[in-house]
Amino acid sequence: MMKRTQYAFGLCAIVAAAAWYFWSILPVDETVSQKVLGPAEQPQTDLLELTAEKLASAGIEVQPVTLHAMQPTRTLPGRLDYDQDRHVAIKTACDGILTEILAHPGTSVTRGQVVATVVSPEVGQARSQVQSRLADLSLAQTELGRNEAIREGVEQLVEMIRNQKSPEQIESELQDASLGEYRRTLVAAYTRQLLAKEVAKSSREAAVRGAIAGRIQSEREGEQQAAEAALASIADSALFDVQQKCKRSEADFASAKREVDISLQRLNALLGPAAPRATEQTFDQIHSDTISNVDLVSPIDGTVEERLSAATERVRAGDSIFTIADTSTLWAIADIRQRDWDAIRVSPGQQVRVTMPAIEDETLDGEIVIVGRRVDTATGAAPLVARVRSTDGRLRPGLFLRMKVPTGPPRPCIAVPEQAVVVHENQSFVFLADNEHQFHRVDVTIGAKEDGMTEIVRGLEVGDSIVVSGVFTLKSELLLASEGE
CATH class of the missing domain: 2.40.30.170 (Efflux pump adaptor protein, beta barrel domain)
Incomplete structure (x- = not known):
């Protein structure tokens, strides 16, 4: 009997244990759980309400959610x-000796400032050649000016002769004109033509009265015609001669000018881009004791970044002196x-x-x-x-x-300031403001970040009021409230 009683108690214990095990693994209906707990008993850890003192110390700022153009x-x-x-290497374009260094690394320089000097005999020879060509050009220019003045004077004299001006009037008006040898030849021929004309006129009147023979009158008229022809020939020759001389002078001047240009180009090729460009106008500043000097100048405003040579060094064409x-x-x-x-x-x-x-x-x-x-x-x-x-x-x-x-065009999206988004346990969230004192957490899914803004893919709508300053204070309060429960 005793054994049966013990067996019955053991069987009941096994059944009770099995029932408890199956009941514990069954899913609990959340609705039932909530009904059991009741609304007042649910934990409200996502909701925060701050006092006025905490709001003031936290520095809470709220702003509405808006659309923002974000670009991938x-x-x-x-x-x-x-x-x-704006980065140049100052190089010498000729062989020579670096005699002077006027700038050092870290020195600020301006455009056109001399930073070094090189002495080059080759440059001295090129400058000497330019001076010779300039002297030839000056002579050619003087010759051209002289011949042009004589041409103008001869043209004016011939015009007055053709207009039958008197020798006295011609002498008075052309007293200061440049005529050269043409003054003597043209005036002499004109005087002979006037004399022959006057003699022929006088003898013509005498022949009418029968005072002289007709043959003599014919001879004097022939002499007049010969004098007029001689004057015309001398005038034409003089005009042609002065025009040709002017053309030759112009050609000589142009040739001398080309020689100057060629010699200047050769000199500037030796000077290189780092030296001031030589021109006819600046050549008067060259003195005999500096005829071989080459001044290297900075082509830009800047700073000397590197110096690659030292004074008294021999340099070759293409060597870098500075980097500016x-x-x-x-x-x-x-x-x-x-x-x-x-x-x-x-x-x-x-x-x-x-x-x-x-x-x-x-x-x-x-x-x-x-x-x-x-x-x-x-x-x-x-x-x-x-x-x-x-x-x-x-x-x-x-x-x-x-x-x-x-990597693409801008696109409109909901975006909030980066500091408005906080993360806890790998979940991003923001705080929405229900009123001035009450806030609640809203989980969000974030997207791209750009210029201090974070894209919100899900969780917010345009117009929602979110906290953008004092967010970490709210997060701390939220965590404290969660731990307290």
């Missing part, structure tokens, strides 16, 4: 380099890898954003100047060059950078 971008690595349009750069603008050169070629669509003139780890909290605006096509065989990348401004001198060539390049 790709971030490329790169480095700063000199602006190649204007660092007010620099080139940001990013690498476009093969995987990014199809995605990046930029052209010169577009704007990009440049950041550098060495300079925190600063974003630079850059303008695309070159979209490279040649791929570097060493890196497998093509260059993308943007020009950035350096106003405070903190940017230095060689610094590592990141360039944010657009």
Whole structure:
């Protein structure tokens, strides 16, 4: 009997244990659970209500959610380099001796400032040749001026002779004119023609009265005609002669001018682009003791970045003396890898954003100047060059950078300031303001980030009022409330 009783109790215990196990693994109806707990008993950990004192200390700021134009971008690595349009090497174009250094690395220079002097015998010979050619040009110019003055005088004299002006009037009006030998020959021929004309006129009256024979009258009229023909011939010859002399003088002057230009070009080729250009006007400033000197000048406003030679050194044509750069603008050169070629669509003139780890909290605006096509065989990348401004001198060539390049057109989307979004246990959320004192958490799904804004893919609508300042205070209060429960 006792054994049966123990067996019955054991069987009941086994049945009770099995029932408890199956009941524990069955799903609990949430509705039933809520009904059991009741609305007043549900934990409200997503809802916060702050006192006026906490609101003041937290610095809560609220703003409505709006649409924001966001542009897809790709971030490329790169480095700063000199602006190649404002980076020059000062080179000597001739052999010589570097006699004077007038600038040093770090020195600021202005355009046209002399930075070094080279003495070159070759330049001295070229300058001497230019001086000889200038002297020949001066003689040719004087000769041309003289012949042009004589031509004008002869033309004026011939015109007065043809108008039958008296010798006295001619002498008076042309007293200061340049006529050369033509004054004597033309005036003498004109005087003979006037005399023959007067004699023929007088004998003609005598022949009418029968005072002289007709033969004599004919001879005197022949002499008049011969004198007129001789005068016309001398006048024509004089005009032709002075015109030809002027043409020859013009040709000689042009030839002398070409020789000067050729000698100046030869000299400027020896001086090179780093020296002031030699011209006819500046040649008067050359003295015999400096005829072989070559002044090297800076072609831009900038800073001496590097000095490559020292005073008293012998230099050869093409040797670099200085490197000068204007660092007010620099080139940001990013690498476009093969995987990014199809995605990046930029052209010169577009704007990009440049950041550098060495300079925190600063974003630079850059303008695309070159979209490279040649791929570097060493890196497998093509260059993308943007020009950035350096106003405070903190940017230095060689610094590592990141360039944010657009890969598509802007698109409108819901976006909020980055500081409005907080994360806890891998879940992003924001705080919506129900009123001035009450806030509640809203989980969101975020998308792209750009210029301090975060795209909200899901969780918010335009017009929602969210907290944008004092968010971490609300997060702390929320976590404390959760721990308290």
